[in-house]
Amino acid sequence: MWKKKPYCIKCKKDTLSINFDLLCPFCGSIQNIDPIQGPEKSKIKISNIWSFSPFLPSLEKVYTLSEGNTPILLINNISSLKGLKLKLEFRNPTGSFRDRASSLIASYLSSSSISKLVCSSSGSLGISLSAYSALAGLELTNIVPSNLELSKIEQMKVYGSKVVEHGSTTEEAIEKGRELQKGGVFFASSDNILTVEGQKTIGLEIAHLSETIENIIIPKGSGSLFYSIYRGFEDALASGWIEKIPSFYAVSLKQEDLDFYAESLKIPTPQTLSQKIGDILLKTKGKEIEIEGEKMIDQALLLAKKEGLFIEPASASVVVAANQLLENEGINVDSTVALLSGSGLNALNIFASKLRGIKKAVWGLSEKSTTKFEILDLISRKKANHGYAIWKALGKRKSLQSIYQHLNELEEKNLISSKIKGKNKKYYSITRKGIDAYSKMRELIDFL
Numbered sequence: 001m002w003k004k005k006p007y008c009i010k011c012k013k014d015t016l017s018i019n020f021d022l023l024c025p026f027c028g029s030i031q032n033i034d035p036i037q038g039p040e041k042s043k044i045k046i047s048n049i050w051s052f053s054p055f056l057p058s059l060e061k062v063y064t065l066s067e068g069n070t071p072i073l074l075i076n077n078i079s080s081l082k083g084l085k086l087k088l089e090f091r092n093p094t095g096s097f098r099d100r101a102s103s104l105i106a107s108y109l110s111s112s113s114i115s116k117l118v119c120s121s122s123g124s125l126g127i128s129l130s131a132y133s134a135l136a137g138l139e140l141t142n143i144v145p146s147n148l149e150l151s152k153i154e155q156m157k158v159y160g161s162k163v164v165e166h167g168s169t170t171e172e173a174i175e176k177g178r179e180l181q182k183g184g185v186f187f188a189s190s191d192n193i194l195t196v197e198g199q200k201t202i203g204l205e206i207a208h209l210s211e212t213i214e215n216i217i218i219p220k221g222s223g224s225l226f227y228s229i230y231r232g233f234e235d236a237l238a239s240g241w242i243e244k245i246p247s248f249y250a251v252s253l254k255q256e257d258l259d260f261y262a263e264s265l266k267i268p269t270p271q272t273l274s275q276k277i278g279d280i281l282l283k284t285k286g287k288e289i290e291i292e293g294e295k296m297i298d299q300a301l302l303l304a305k306k307e308g309l310f311i312e313p314a315s316a317s318v319v320v321a322a323n324q325l326l327e328n329e330g331i332n333v334d335s336t337v338a339l340l341s342g343s344g345l346n347a348l349n350i351f352a353s354k355l356r357g358i359k360k361a362v363w364g365l366s367e368k369s370t371t372k373f374e375i376l377d378l379i380s381r382k383k384a385n386h387g388y389a390i391w392k393a394l395g396k397r398k399s400l401q402s403i404y405q406h407l408n409e410l411e412e413k414n415l416i417s418s419k420i421k422g423k424n425k426k427y428y429s430i431t432r433k434g435i436d437a438y439s440k441m442r443e444l445i446d447f448l
């Protein structure tokens with residue numbers, strides 16, 4: 001099946017009989033696939049990822065939803081970035097580049113008569129694999145962290161896959177998924193050889209399009225997307241499509257912003273993969289760029305408002321980075337590709353909370369009820385107990401006056417009670433009725 005068989009760079013063992021993890025099950029090093037020399041460029045006409053089949057494992061049957069062959073658009077209206085090339089990976093069937101991986105995984109498993117798989121992810125991969133499992137008739141169980149957005153979980157269920165919540169981080173979900181890969185059950189995650197080989201078609205597409213791309217800007221995430229695109233360029237180089245691999249830039253978020261803004265950037269990068277990324281940055285004369293979460297959301301909204309492109313915050317991170325590179329390093333915008341990895345529809349909560357000026361949006365609840373809930377939450381958890389402190393804890397996004405208004409209404413409904421201390425300052429505590437109302441609301445809300 002394999003054009004070049006993966007092997008561990010360190011212990012050189014063939015590990016495919018054990019599993020398809022990107023990291024060697026014996027020693028933890030990265031699995032390697034030597035660059036594949038395919039046909040010359042003119043022999044390939046791209047319609048989907050399977051147009052690159054000379055670079056992929058040979059399979060009896062392929063399952064495709066017409067993934068890949070995503071367009072490249074130039075920035076038009078944001079004058080500082082005019083001409084920047086955007087690779088629209090969110091135009092894939094389920095809204096992310098993961099569809100490239102899922103098409104290969106579903107096809108590979110069907111050709112190997114494996115019918116059950118487990119996937120641990122923070123969303124996009126699970127949603128994507130759910131769609132392709134439906135197409136290929138595979139039985140998929142998604143293991144997801146219990147705080148994953150409801151909109152993502154529901155998408156997985158819509159396609160008929162099973163969802164099991166486990167732990168509170170993607171890392172814990174990955175560990176659980178790994179435990180379940182026994183007796184003919186395949187385990188899929190972002191750090192999987194097939195995932196990387198499917199996603200490398202992004203690199204092949206960009207190299208196929210132009211020999212003159214000098215810079216590629218990619219969200220770092222767990223590192224596997226970054227590594228995948230490099231793999232594609234390695235194959236393109238081995239096939240004589242390009243003379244040189246462009247500079248690779250990895251975009252990450254400042255640590256303190258990770259929780260709030262970009263779940264998908266929170267997947268831990270295994271140490272050996274970190275080393276590999278470091279090597280690629282060095283080899284291609286690129287670098288890692290750290291940006292602020294708030295800037296990323298603003299950039300995403302700007303792209304929607306100015307260019308008509310609605311993308312997830314992690315995708316917008318690459319455009320923020322492009323700005324920085326332009327200012328600080330004077331890169332050539334015309335020969336730079338920024339990768340827009342996923343759709344804004346998969347991260348609606350983050351945008352809704354920004355637009356509504358609240359910490360977290362709750363679907364089906366008005367902005368006012370959400371603020372009341374947040375106030376009850378703060379008082380019941382003893383995080384804040386007077387108007388000013390509550391206003392501050394809610395990020396000062398509302399007027400102080402409106403917070404007092406909410407407090408009065410909550411008190412009128414007997415959900416909180418107050419005591420006056422000091423200079424007419426009211427201190428609030430939650431009532432029995434308030435606790436009941438609060439815990440019922442909590443049950444309803446997906447992110448708690």
Ligand SMILES: [Zn+2]
Binds near residue numbers: 009011
């Ligand atoms: Zn090894």
